[in-house]
Each structure stands twice: as C-alpha cells, then as structure tokens.
Amino acid sequence: MLAIGVSALMGFAYYEQSETPKPSIILREGGTALSATQPGAAEFQPTVANTWRPVDSVTPGMVWIPGGEFSMGTADYPGDGAAGMDATADSRPVHRVYVDGFYMDKTDVTNAEFAEFVKATGYITIAERKPRAEDFPGAPPEKLVPGSLVFTPPDHRVALADNFQWWAYVPGANWRHPTGPNSNIRGRANYPVVHVAYEDAAAYATWVGKRLPTEAEFEFAARGGLAGKTFPWGDDFRIQGMWMANTHQGRFPDKDTGEDGYAGLAPVAKFPPNAYGLYDMAGNVWQWTSDWYRPDYYQQLAGVGEVARNPRGPDSAFDPEDPNQPKKVQRGGSFLCTSQYCSGYIVGTRGKGEVSTGTNHLGFRCVKTIRSGQASYEATGH
Numbered sequence: 001m002l003a004i005g006v007s008a009l010m011g012f013a014y015y016e017q018s019e020t021p022k023p024s025i026i027l028r029e030g031g032t033a034l035s036a037t038q039p040g041a042a043e044f045q046p047t048v049a050n051t052w053r054p055v056d057s058v059t060p061g062m063v064w065i066p067g068g069e070f071s072m073g074t075a076d077y078p079g080d081g082a083a084g085m086d087a088t089a090d091s092r093p094v095h096r097v098y099v100d101g102f103y104m105d106k107t108d109v110t111n112a113e114f115a116e117f118v119k120a121t122g123y124i125t126i127a128e129r130k131p132r133a134e135d136f137p138g139a140p141p142e143k144l145v146p147g148s149l150v151f152t153p154p155d156h157r158v159a160l161a162d163n164f165q166w167w168a169y170v171p172g173a174n175w176r177h178p179t180g181p182n183s184n185i186r187g188r189a190n191y192p193v194v195h196v197a198y199e200d201a202a203a204y205a206t207w208v209g210k211r212l213p214t215e216a217e218f219e220f221a222a223r224g225g226l227a228g229k230t231f232p233w234g235d236d237f238r239i240q241g242m243w244m245a246n247t248h249q250g251r252f253p254d255k256d257t258g259e260d261g262y263a264g265l266a267p268v269a270k271f272p273p274n275a276y277g278l279y280d281m282a283g284n285v286w287q288w289t290s291d292w293y294r295p296d297y298y299q300q301l302a303g304v305g306e307v308a309r310n311p312r313g314p315d316s317a318f319d320p321e322d323p324n325q326p327k328k329v330q331r332g333g334s335f336l337c338t339s340q341y342c343s344g345y346i347v348g349t350r351g352k353g354e355v356s357t358g359t360n361h362l363g364f365r366c367v368k369t370i371r372s373g374q375a376s377y378e379a380t381g382h
Helices: 086-090 111-121 197-206 215-223 297-304
Strands: 052-054 062-065 068-072 095-099 102-105 148-152 169-170 286-291 327-332 351-354 375-379
Touching: 052 111, 068 215, 086 148, 095 215, 095 297, 102 215, 111 197, 197 286, 215 286, 215 327, 286 351
Parallel strands: none
Antiparallel strands: 052 375, 062 102, 068 095, 148 169, 286 327, 327 351
8 A cells, every 4th residue: 555654765755655556456347346245244234323413503615424333444355356455454354433423524625725724824834844854864965855745657557566666756846836846726726735744734624623534534424324335435436337536547557548537636526425425535635534553453443342432543653564654544545546556445445644744646624523512403313
C-alpha cells in the first residue's frame, strides 16, 4: 500500500499511501467485483442504526449520520482469483463497533473552502514551508525547498514493484499549485483541496468548529447502512454501466483513459452519493482520519470480545514497515485506485500516511458532534 515513510528521495518523506504493488480485488468482466457476500462475508452482521436524529440543529453542507452498531473491516477473500488481499490484513478481523451519531461534510473540503480559511487566518501549509535541516539530516541544502509529492506517470509500461517510478517530490507543489509552480487552482474552486498534511487538515477543522472523523466514523458513514458490501454503493463496481467513483482506468500507472469522465482528479460530487447522501467516499482523493495507524489494532479490538464503543484508535502509531514515522489512517482510495494495484476503494480497507506529508491525491472532510443539550432529538420511526 502507498505508506508514507522516509526515503532516499532527496532525504524527504516519501509517500507510500494505499497504492500497493500487490493486486487487490480482481474485477470480473462487466465490472462486477468479487463480492463481500462470497466466502468470508459471514463475519458481517447487519448494521443496527440509531433511530433518533437532531431536529433543531442546522448544519449547512453536512448530513446527519445516525451512528449505531456495525461490522467493521474487510472479509477474508479466499482464493477465486482474489490475489493480493493479504494487503488488507490490517483491516481484519471483522469486528463489531458502535459509534454515536454525528454530522459529516457531504463532500471533501474544496479549494474554495480552504482558501477562505487561509484568507481569514494567514495559515501556511506544511508544503509551503521550507523544510528544516534538522528534520532531514544529510539532505543537501539546495534540496531543502518547499514542495510536495506529485503523481508523475511514466510514458511507458513499468513494473509495479517500484513506486519511485511514478511519484516525485516537486519543489513549489502545494495546494495552490497542485502539480508544481506552473499549475494553479484557477477554475478549480470545486475540486478537493490537496497537498494537505494532517496538521493542515486539523487546523482547518478547528477553524470551522469541526474535527476530523475517527476511522470508525468514516467507515460507518461510507457504508451508508449497508453491511459487508464491497463498495459504499454495493457489490458491483458499476451499476447498470454507470461509473460510481473516480478511479483509474487503463494501464496503471502510465495510462488513465478517463473512461469515468476524469483522467486524474475530479471536482467533488460528480458521482452518485451513497445512501447517507455523502459524495466521493471511495475514489478521487484519500481522506485523513484522526486515528493513529497500527496494523494490529483490529486484532486488539476483536480480542476484547465485546462491541467497541466509539473507538478512537490506538494511543500511538507504529508501522513495522516504517517504524520511525508516525502515521495516521487514511480512508477511501483515490483516482489512482485500480484492480491492478490498489484496494483502497473497497470500503473496509485502510490506508496510512506520515503526518507531515501531503500529495496531489490526498484531501479530507470534517465531522461535527452534537453534544447533549445542543439539540433535541426525535425518533425516526425505525
């Protein structure tokens, strides 16, 4: 999975997020995925949503997610061509979780929304700051310039074992200049803001009086009330021929044919929402959550033997593949996900990212909790 860590790339944090050199779910002819209703899905039990909602709290641009009890994680997909699902070992075993209700942004935070934050506060993102020599010992001084990681596809077929072939640290790349200093966001107000490190996303969330979602909240919301489905909309990758998310078509990484309407990043809300009215919960951009990443966290929760209530992740981060880099969980996949390489658009799978690194396929959305006394509630009749 792309998992942000330190690399030899100019001495900077190199990004290995959830695009993995191991193939993931193999799509059958006609766009039907190997389904979570096949062997392994017996671990999933029905979602039991809460039956009340706030009636006197107006939250523009957000939708109410009822919360409740659900099965979290991915099924163990044995055989039948589903090679590479060992890449999702950190999202097993499936376990029961309860989350309280909350509001969630309908879409990822956009360039226009982030620009309002920057204008009001003068905030400077990590990608716009000059890297400190003490953070990158041994890096040549001339390389210590502001920038970020940009997907830079080769012009020919390459082996998928070396993601240095399609990622580059680009000086001058940041949220204002998503592919480098000669690019800009003019005319892209409704695109997801990208090149945001965890600190940047958390700062925005605080400014608007919200917060970043926990991993459990994100998955509950992404599932839209469905239990054990492969995608936020069901088990079929396409529904009656309709593309349901912005992903990669063609040969990865060198050719995205754009059959879904977009080669690369898309504006928000261009694909159908899930049952809760949330857009782009799979594909387009990866999204930060507030949980520290550990590959054994689900095993810890399942080992307790009871429903985990409002889990907020482990107390600290640890990635055995990159033990010196603190990482947060990322969810949802991106426009680079494809059955050839990345499983991130499968609803239960997990990504991970070093907290000070952003890329041009990483964004975020916010949530808001209604505390006791802030709103009254009514039964929905379920």
